[in-house]
Amino acid sequence: VVLREKDGTIRMYTKGADSSVMSRLGEPTSDYDTQERKHAQAFLDKCADNGLRTLACGERIFTQAEFAEWKVKWDDACLTTGADRDDKIHNIALEGENHMTFVGCTAIEDRLQDEVPETIHFLLKCGIVIWVLTGDKRETAVNIAGTSRLLNQKTDLIIHIDTATGVPAGEQIEDAKRKVAEANVEGRKSTFIVDGRSLECILEDHYVAFRNLGLMVTSAVCCRVTPLQKSRVVKMFKDLGNTCLGVGDGANDVSMIQEARVGIGILGLEGSQAERAADYAIPRFKHLRRLLAVHGRFSLIRNSNLIQYSFYKNIVFALTQVFFNFYTGFSGQTAYDSWVNIFFNMAFTLLPPMVMGILDFDVRSSYLLRHPGLYSELRSPFAVRMSRSSSFLWLVLALYHSVLIYYGVFRGFTITNIVNEGREGGLWCSSTLMMSVLLTVVIFQAALAFLSWTWVHAASIILSFLSYTGFIFIYSVVPPEIGIGDYYKVPGTAYSRTNFWLNIILWTIAFAAPQLAVLVVRRSWFGIHMHRARVGDFLAKKSLPWHSINNGGKAGGKHATEEPLLAGMMANPYSEDSAPPEAVALRQSMSLSPQAASAASLIHNKNKQVTTPQKSLPPTQLHLDDDDI
DSSP states (O other), X not given: OEEEOTTSOEEEEEEEOHHHHGGGBOOOSSHHHHHHHHHHHHHHHHHHHTTOEEEEEEEEEEOHHHHHHHHHHHHHHHTOOSTTHHHHHHHHHHHHSOSBEEEEEEEEOOXXXXXXXXXXXXXXXXXXXXEEEOSSOHHHHXXXXXXXXXXXXXXXXXXXXXXXXXXXXXXXXXXHHHHHHHHHHHTOOEEEEEEHHHHHHHHHHOHHHHHHHHHHSSEEEEESOOHHHHHHHHHHHHTTTOOEEEEEOSGGGHHHHHHSSEEEEEOOSSOSHHHHHSSEEESSTTHHHHIIIIIIHHHHHHHHHHHHHHHHHHHHHHHHHHHHHHTTTTOSXXXXXHHHHHHIIXXXXXXXXXXXXXXXXXXXHHHHHHOTHHHHXXXXXXXXXOOHHHHHHHHHHHHHHHHHIIIIIITTSOOOOOEETTEEOHHHHHHHHHHHHHHHHHHHHHHHHOSSOOHHHHHHHHHHHHHHXXXXXXXXXXXXXXXXXXXXXXXXXXXXXXXXXXXXXXXXXXXXXXXXXXXHHHHHHSOOHHHHHHHHHHHHHHHSOHHHHHTTTOOOSTTOOOOBOOSOOOSSTTOSTTOOHHHHHHHHHHTOOHHHHHHHHHHBOTTOOOOOOOOSSOOOEEEEETTTO
């Protein structure tokens, strides 16, 4: 803050980290000044050891000539529009913050919000790598990290990287990588702590080595960092293609939030800059758990299914007409009536993808919040998500279905000899057959893609068939004299033929049988915990009283929902004879069926979390400012 007083004196007031402010003070003017600074530094160190957040304050008095010269440079830096604007402003600000006089220091207690340790522990169990980027002293940062369960000083490997020790930063990084690799083999968590001054040197000279170290650890703490350094750390991992999430609650976190792939602002007492700059705003840090594990998961699953299924059904629909044009000499004749073409996406197949994208879910939220290991399984190739392999499989399925529908249904079973009141069925009867089979296959594929079944899901399937059947029969009564269609009495003619119905039934079975067989084999012999959790969730919910299910399993007492997590399933987990003793006890205490009790006992284990190898994808990065916690 620069202030011009009434007498014309110009003062610059600065507050910040003691390591930054103390290094920019002028030479002591007396012994008292020297002793004052020593006492202040000792006081700050003691407060930091106790977990208090400390700041040092200084001031500088400008002469008129000094301020005029500095002000010109500051204005030029502020008017710069290039990519180096922030660097120029930062350098000019540092130029002004020199030869200061020590004013005083502060130390305050910053208590953690409710459920912060539980939330941090949950995110670590999810397989998320957490970086805490803070402006606090090293001692304060370590204290907060331990209190919030980011690290355990008794069991975790904790490495301090500090260039002030005289050891080159490169050697410290290589030594840290060796220690972290050994800790990973032993199954221990590893964390490194680096201060802002060391971080600045590392990002300039050892960028790649430091980034590789960051990919190896489970968490990291960067203390005494500036807002610009926060954004540079986020950018370091975002450039690798990692999904980086930035969380902050103050104006100094805005650059980090905007640099991250997804930014979250927490409503706090430090203004509204963070939440206004973020993609999402939450009132408390604890809500981050539900935002990621529930809403984030459901969003990924729903959008992935919606996009891939929409491409699938349109590719099948379009390719049948492409194949048809090869046999019409590209004359412009369509395989389907123009109104059928229009309403295919607008009505006939509208509801299933809509329900899929809004209401679909795999496991109930109460399960997801109890078992963070299911979050890490979203990286599995067998999970429902948007990936190259998944999109390729949907594309292959669309090509396979379109070829069989056209060459098997249309070309192989064309209805050519149907005569009704002097009208031959011809193209439109064959087209009706092909569209009926196509629509049945596409909607059946939506039923297979649904991860949950409610009355809304069932209604979307039924209404899709009813909309198509109702439309073509209403359209068929329009006389050809009006000139808006050529379907006059065509559906009635086609639907009255036995081979029409046999084609629909047999071809639908032919399309569905191989895919059902693949799903059974994959989930029986190559299943992941996510698939088994869905089974246990369904069986437990099915056998519980309605009020327990409706309360999400939070109601206590005899019928309170257990915490089923399928950490493993035996060859025949639903057999009453093979049920373990805990299954029998669970069934008797909760009045469950033998099948549900057996599954619930196998999947219930509070002390074990599901973990999956994460070598296929780089670790997810979560960058926090300690103000949020």
